[in-house]
Amino acid sequence: MKKHLHDLTIKGFHEGLLNKEFSAFEIAEGYFDWIAEKDKEVGAYLSLQKDEALKSASEVDVKVASGVEVDVLAGVPLAVKDVVLIEDAPASAGSKILEKYSASYDATVIKKLKEAQAVFLGKTNLDEFAMGSSTENSGYRLVHNPYDLLRVPGGSSGGSAAAVAANMALAALGTDTGGSIRQPAAFCGVVGLKPTYGAVSRHGLIALASSLDQIGPFGKTAEDAAIVFSKIRGSDPFDSTSVEAEEDDLLKPDFERIKKLRVGIPKEYFAGGLSPEVEKGMAEAERRLRSLKLEFEEISLPHTKYALSVYYIILPAEASANLARFDGIRYSRIVSEKEVKSLRDIYFKDRGAGFGAEPRRRILLGTFVLSAGYYDAYYAKAQKVRRLILRDFDEAFKKVDVIFAPTTPTSAFKIGEKTEDPLSMYLSDIFTIPANLAGVPAVSIPVKKYSLADKELPIGLQLIGRHFREADILGLGQYYERL
Amino acid sequence: MLSKKDLEHLAELARMELKKSEEEKLLKDLEKILGHFEELKELDTEGVLPMSGGTFSRNILRADDLEETKLAGEKSVSQFPERDKGFLKIPPVFE
Numbered sequence: 001m002k003k004h005l006h007d008l009t010i011k012g013f014h015e016g017l018l019n020k021e022f023s024a025f026e027i028a029e030g031y032f033d034w035i036a037e038k039d040k041e042v043g044a045y046l047s048l049q050k051d052e053a054l055k056s057a058s059e060v061d062v063k064v065a066s067g068v069e070v071d072v073l074a075g076v077p078l079a080v081k082d083v084v085l086i087e088d089a090p091a092s093a094g095s096k097i098l099e100k101y102s103a104s105y106d107a108t109v110i111k112k113l114k115e116a117q118a119v120f121l122g123k124t125n126l127d128e129f130a131m132g133s134s135t136e137n138s139g140y141r142l143v144h145n146p147y148d149l150l151r152v153p154g155g156s157s158g159g160s161a162a163a164v165a166a167n168m169a170l171a172a173l174g175t176d177t178g179g180s181i182r183q184p185a186a187f188c189g190v191v192g193l194k195p196t197y198g199a200v201s202r203h204g205l206i207a208l209a210s211s212l213d214q215i216g217p218f219g220k221t222a223e224d225a226a227i228v229f230s231k232i233r234g235s236d237p238f239d240s241t242s243v244e245a246e247e248d249d250l251l252k253p254d255f256e257r258i259k260k261l262r263v264g265i266p267k268e269y270f271a272g273g274l275s276p277e278v279e280k281g282m283a284e285a286e287r288r289l290r291s292l293k294l295e296f297e298e299i300s301l302p303h304t305k306y307a308l309s310v311y312y313i314i315l316p317a318e319a320s321a322n323l324a325r326f327d328g329i330r331y332s333r334i335v336s337e338k339e340v341k342s343l344r345d346i347y348f349k350d351r352g353a354g355f356g357a358e359p360r361r362r363i364l365l366g367t368f369v370l371s372a373g374y375y376d377a378y379y380a381k382a383q384k385v386r387r388l389i390l391r392d393f394d395e396a397f398k399k400v401d402v403i404f405a406p407t408t409p410t411s412a413f414k415i416g417e418k419t420e421d422p423l424s425m426y427l428s429d430i431f432t433i434p435a436n437l438a439g440v441p442a443v444s445i446p447v448k449k450y451s452l453a454d455k456e457l458p459i460g461l462q463l464i465g466r467h468f469r470e471a472d473i474l475g476l477g478q479y480y481e482r483l
Numbered sequence: 484m485l486s487k488k489d490l491e492h493l494a495e496l497a498r499m500e501l502k503k504s505e506e507e508k509l510l511k512d513l514e515k516i517l518g519h520f521e522e523l524k525e526l527d528t529e530g531v532l533p534m535s536g537g538t539f540s541r542n543i544l545r546a547d548d549l550e551e552t553k554l555a556g557e558k559s560v561s562q563f564p565e566r567d568k569g570f571l572k573i574p575p576v577f578e
Contacts, residue, residue, distance in 0.1 A: 343575070
């Protein structure tokens with residue numbers, strides 16, 4: 001069975017299922033057996049939904065046996081970051097404050113995947129409220145990088161990335177507010193897509209920063225990411241920022257078209273600051289892309305260096321507002337009745353006991369930048385510079401179709417290396433944040449095929465596209481993977 | 484720049500109890516992060532329209548009808564901490 005798990009892609013799974021090489025039930029069981037063995041050392045999952053998963057896998061098998069046509073995602077075992085709601089499953093957001101909470105409805109993305117009869121194995125570990133770049137801020141347990149257990153998987157969707165990398169899920173959902181899909185994808189050697197702002201509904205996502213958050217897929221290949229993305233995208237009346245997808249060649253990339261894409265290399269992303277192994281990986285990736293005879297051009301995104309400051313003003317501001325709802329009243333309460341006498345007590349004690357170090361820091365920072373006397377100097381200024389960053393991309397996309405950049409400045413760092421200094425942790429998102437601020441789609445793709453047995457730490461290349469042009473970056477990603 | 488008193492005021496605004504033992508580290512971290520933001524001052528943003536959100540959509544309207552949702556009824560409040568005779572119970576707001 002293990003051989004199956006390690007070799008499967010979504011299409012491979014679908015064909016095997018239709019050809020009766022295996023049943024969806026067998027595969028789901030195989031995944032749970034492997035998780036029971038492997039996840040002790042990785043720590044990717046916070047909860048498993050075994051009964052429901054096996055039940056929905058059996059339903060797929062019944063359909064296949066009776067010759068009913070099933071979706072390409074039918075029976076596909078998925079992992080879901082624990083900020084996306086699945087009805088009646090725990091939804092902790094990695095925080096103690098939601099330890100006792102379970103979701104009362106399905107997120108729109110889950111509803112869509114359930115219609116396709118995908119199978120949900122469980123909810124994955126993350127940095128508390130998706131705040132972090134290493135999953136070390138989880139209120140529950142560490143996640144270890146499957147390539148080197150002493151290193152972080154990245155974050156905040158570290159559990160989802162590690163689950164796919166260690167073959168504990170065929171694909172997964174994560175969320176990306178400043179790099180939380182792409183950075184762990186790069187560290188774990190898998191593909192991770194942050195869709196365009198508005199491409200995917202966030203209804204049923206526990207919000208971090210609403211002007212930046214997007215839900216997106218992890219897959220072993222760009223094709224797998226495209227298949228999951230094509231299923232979850234589209235407009236939704238419950239998220240008024242979501243828009244209907246246009247016709248494109250997302251699922252059947254036209255490589256004749258892809259070959260003619262012009263690729264921009266932003267000089268600011270290569271101007272020092274890359275670790276030697278990332279520099280080497282990027283040179284390798286560029287050489288391989290150039291062998292495809294694509295047209296390259298050096299471009300400039302002049303405001304790149306300000307993106308980190310802009311992000312760490314806007315994100316805490318929005319997060320401090322979004323996290324106000326966790327007040328010990330509306331969801332569940334973690335402090336006992338004896339400890340609280342008044343409403344004020346409930347707020348202060350529940351939030352005081354429930355939020356870990358990083359949410360505390362960001363709530364206070366957000367409260368500060370929004371407070372009277374500081375609003376113009378910080379928040380209003382950041383919103384203006386955000387506009388300049390968007391203009392950088394608009395200018396660049398007049399010249400090129402896709403931007404080629406590293407996903408991260410280094411490969412996976414050691415557990416504990418950056419926990420003492422939040423600013424050094426924030427800097428690990430320096431190449432992923434600009435795409436969130438501008439709202440453009442971006443994907444991280446492994447520079448080459450990595451094998452867990454080799455122990456070589458993966459490097460990710462990032463492809464950034466025009467708004468709603470996921471078909472360009474995933475198409476080029478698929479073209480690249482064929483090399 | 485930030486004093487302990489400022490920090491306590493922020494915690495008060497955020498309705499979040501702080502431990503005495505974490506205050507020093509928090510102040511140090513916030514100081515360093517706020518220091519990093521100083522670089523924004525060198526940019527001239529005169530006349531730049533603030534980007535107040537991520538969407539380019541304008542005026543998203545819908546018919547004024549009830550939307551079908553599973554969230555109505557018992558399930559939406561089943562995890563509320565205190566209940567009494569069908570009511571949701573909290574301590575008095577005014578004492």
